[in-house]
Amino acid sequence: MSFDIDKIRNDFPVLGEKVYNKQLIYFDNGATTQKPSPVIEIINKYHSKLNSSIHRGVHFLSDQATNDYEDARKKVAEFINAEKSSEIIFTSGSTGSINMLAFSFGEKFVSEGDEIIITEMEHHANIVPWQMLCERKKAKLKIIPFNDEGILQTESLSTLITEKTKLVSVIHISNTLGTINPIKNIIEIAHRQSIPVMIDAAQSIQHLSVDVQELDCDFLVFSGHKAYGPTGIGILYGKEKWLENLPPYQGGGDMVDIVTFENTTYNEVPFKFEAGTTNYIGAIGMAEALRYIESIGLENIGKYETELMHYATKKLKETGIVTIYGNAPEKASILSFLIDGVHMADAGMMFDKLGIAVRVGTHCAQTVMQHFNIDGTVRASMSMYNTKEEIDYLCQTIHQVKAMLS
Amino acid sequence: MSFDIDKIRNDFPVLGEKVYNKQLIYFDNGATTQKPSPVIEIINKYHSKLNSSIHRGVHFLSDQATNDYEDARKKVAEFINAEKSSEIIFTSGSTGSINMLAFSFGEKFVSEGDEIIITEMEHHANIVPWQMLCERKKAKLKIIPFNDEGILQTESLSTLITEKTKLVSVIHISNTLGTINPIKNIIEIAHRQSIPVMIDAAQSIQHLSVDVQELDCDFLVFSGHKAYGPTGIGILYGKEKWLENLPPYQGGGDMVDIVTFENTTYNEVPFKFEAGTTNYIGAIGMAEALRYIESIGLENIGKYETELMHYATKKLKETGIVTIYGNAPEKASILSFLIDGVHMADAGMMFDKLGIAVRVGTHCAQTVMQHFNIDGTVRASMSMYNTKEEIDYLCQTIHQVKAMLS
Amino acid sequence: MTNIQEVQREIVNEFTLFDDWMERYNYLIELSKDLPVIDAKYKKNDYLIRGCQSKVWLNAEYKDHKIILTADSDAIITKGIIALLIRVLSNRTPQEIINADLKFIDEIGLKQNLSPTRANGLLSMIKQIKLYAIAYDAKEKKN
Amino acid sequence: MTNIQEVQREIVNEFTLFDDWMERYNYLIELSKDLPVIDAKYKKNDYLIRGCQSKVWLNAEYKDHKIILTADSDAIITKGIIALLIRVLSNRTPQEIINADLKFIDEIGLKQNLSPTRANGLLSMIKQIKLYAIAYDAKEKKN
Ligand SMILES: Cc1ncc(COP(=O)(O)O)c(C=O)c1O
Ligand SMILES: Cc1ncc(COP(=O)(O)O)c(C=O)c1O
8 A cells, every 4th residue: 555645634634724824734743643534524423413322322313323332442442453342441531541440450459568560751641640549559659760762671670570569551652752662572571470561552552553462461541632533532451351350440320230329230341431421422533533544554654654753863863953862773753852052942932933833841751851851852743644844844943943042 | 582493403403314214303412412513613623723732732733722721611610600710620521520529539538437418319420439439438328318209308418417427419400300409508508517519510501500609519510511512521610629628530641740750749720630631622612512502591591491391291291191200390301201001111112213312211310210119211301402393292102102002 | 944044034024014113113012912921930030131221031941952932021112022033043953043143133123222222131132042052052062 | 110001012012023933032032131140049949930841930029119020041032031021020019010911922922922831931920920019019018
């Protein structure tokens, strides 16, 4: 299949917009991706023709919405090759998923003195829920460090694991350094001691093929809005054997079987974890986004984005005035950098006015900044619809920024 | 202001749809309401022109989205007359809101032997989170009963309250019986003993004017999708003095101030309670829906819906073959009933094929069914876009159903 | 006796006669009346297939290498659909049931009743029948 | 001395000369160089107005019924904006500051920098200046 960048760009209406009279260059894909027309249209269609609450209705619209919602679940299962679609729980996003897991897993399996292992390069979403759990349960958080290249020191994992270790939770692709972590290896090491592993795939699901059965991960999370889908929807994948054993997170409609004031029994998996009216339109939109990804081909996308990354890295280095943070050999199209002698905030404001949307700051990964002893970086995160021309323009701009600001 | 039903119906594209070749009659508004064009359009516009992650960006799109998101917060605050917009927390829905409160309030204020008071007519969303909390903390759930008319026995509240009572949580309008509960009175009684009160306004916010300052409630929740807005978004209102004192619910991006592995400090209210990428497009859509409600006028809506309710009640009674559950004098446009001698499931299937969307079952309020010792009811819940003609057709259909099924 | 395929075809043919949903339902209501009454001793919670809106009781017996199904429901249309299911699936060998592809449900427009929305026990009922068949089949092979 | 309104008008006039954003930024960068250097003793965490992307240090002193502001930032454009704020707000009475409506920020297109997105401390800085003013005003009235 050929990769038709013009066609792809055409599928994303926002890319045609101008800001401050400049053609928009959207390099903030790590924060959220833009939406292709099929996603926009299905949401529109739902709101205009079909909207109806799911699961409990006995009427046509409700049947239709329920079927589409459950089909969305199947699509997600298929996309990550889950064994069963009941292993897919719809949540509000990656953050919602990790919090759900931290609570449910924590209630059942974590007690005083136990340990959870994460890495030094986690997004706050994969730090704070575990810290909160540890505080509640008097458990301990342990950290796999990374080196100055941004490479995870995986070899330290086996020494970090003790008989008190209950879970290992690892970011697949760092949203700041771009590092693609060797999660298969990590999962193997943890499994040797029978410790379950959660993968934060928020930055990887849209970039490379994730096969939960092949990885053998126990849990995996990602967000709809970072994979060309709508906001307010995300996924918690869990192996059936785990989900069956975890207590529910939120209580409410749909997640129950029989409710009495004396005793309430819960619905089966996955419904047990989906309390209340779920964001079914979000789920349906998300499935459409995954279909869109499939129509382009994840392999094509990954290849193209990697090419962009290599190109951008080379070009940034050629400016001679840029320091890149994160230089792992296995890297996705996320580039964190600073222009020498220029404050990131100044750079961000200038980029903005020149039409370039980058992110500036800690990228919700303050521990990464602490590692390098910096306040933050400028981050350009590239997607399938970005181009080399856009990268060229960014690099030109860098010179301009430098000239003005120092 | 006149109430132009034709114009209103025109604003809701789905109402023009046919099901099984019959004109759709949508009487399932208690489950979810349909969306007017301005809401559909703003979501569309966001997806096509503006989408960008909020709060952390320094670029144009992100600024715009952040401003619109924070304006949405102001709109919600204004709509319920909150003192400050920082008292408005965006959640995933009423269920998400109640679970957030049950956790955060429970962590801080509820311990062994303490009591939470709810009513016998709660939606599961206002039962199960408290049951889960009570189980975790070994606390006790106490129940304000209702009588066979569906009237809450408010007078029992003062005897239920003890010094162990930590919170009273009450449904404003019953999603099953339609009863409008005397929440002002309940709040007064509880406040006399300095006990905070949460109001579940999921069914009232779209029907009558809710003024949190006048009510003096401590917390209030509702859902976007039941008030003509999108799915996946809801509100937890809390008085500032409470929100400042409650611990966060979910951990992640945006809700933190400084994150280190040793110690994490939290952002200020309301951000402390909004972890991760929030459903900002949902929030913006929700605000648009509230604006739509205002453009029609909540008073006009309430008056019209009450008129529909009285008309429907009269008509249903005139059939002579219907039993209505919930006959409180103060009632919203929610009608639960059974056709004598006809199973609700049979009735539901027939209504469906005749184009009428009603809900059949327990409506996530099993304790209400237990009260009446029935398996469930048929529920017709009416909105501003329903008409007397639709009610007439429902009543005709009831005769047809009865004739066929007995 | 006609096989599962043939009975399904029969049913589909019967339903093509109907112009609208009310006629179809009328027919299901008729069928519900013919459903052989299940033995009272099976109308207990142990035999109940839980559904949200209507109750379905189901019993399976094994006679002469065949599974005999009896059932009931408190809802009439559901009972009519059950009557169809029994017509197709009762008095069959476990293998026949295990392999049965119940296309007729879709073809006569009742597929909805098997969607996860319709918590009326029909989907669970079919699952339960297949489970019985698997169990009797395993037993058979053991003997 | 010109009053707050007049200074704002002056600034707006200056900015109308610029055709594009780069010129405006250039001017802000120039201004940043003129910002009187804050005393080193105030460049400590106690005087820091926390922002996500750039740091702002602020000190307020009260002399002859007027508030004297000094400030600094590690980001240059932010520093330029601070210079404007100080030009408008420093050397004013508490009452003047309390009542100040800082329209110029919007009018010269810098409103964005006060949006909750721009966690660069400017919004907090203005809040902090107003808080100082309120505090000194209260003190004044007490004396
Ligand atoms: C009274 C009441 N409370 C809470 C809820 C739960 O709302 P949601 O499903 O939007 O979370 C509902 C809606 O079903 C309701 O009617
Ligand atoms: C690696 C990683 N994990 C988790 C998250 C949180 O995702 P969300 O904000 O969609 O909940 C993000 C996104 O910011 C991320 O990049």
